[in-house]
Amino acid sequence: MAQLKTKESLSCYRKYHPPGGSNIQTIKLNAIFIQNSLKKGYTKEHEQMKFDLAWEAKGNGENFLTEAARSATDEERELFKVKKDKIVDFVNLSQQQEYEIVNKHENHKEVAYYRRRGIVPIIVGETFVCKVCNYKFPKKNKKGVCDNCKNE
């Protein structure tokens, strides 16, 4: 098991728990949990991105969790229709950085939310850069304007 060293990293680590709810202290860090559910957006591309992030973290000697659960904020409860926890695709515990792997099906409002909260969205599949806000989004149409800018 990886060493949990500083007080700062401990408090970051305590924020998350692996899927199923067991305590982080009792599980092996740096394990990749995958899902296979196209319906829920867990495509092969989506799941392979977890591996890529894990590979990079491992190379840097950093600790990570995939499918990390943490308490959802009020905004997240509403936006993602979750009751208690928000599942984060990938958390680099050493960097204290959350990553969300974004598929085509995910709406632009969610992508904008991630950016606003300092969560890094990684879009798999085709993307486009919005002509108005200049941010990258999953490609849905040919208009070149994201849903957030379109609705303003």
Ligand SMILES: [Zn+2]
């Ligand atoms: Zn935009």
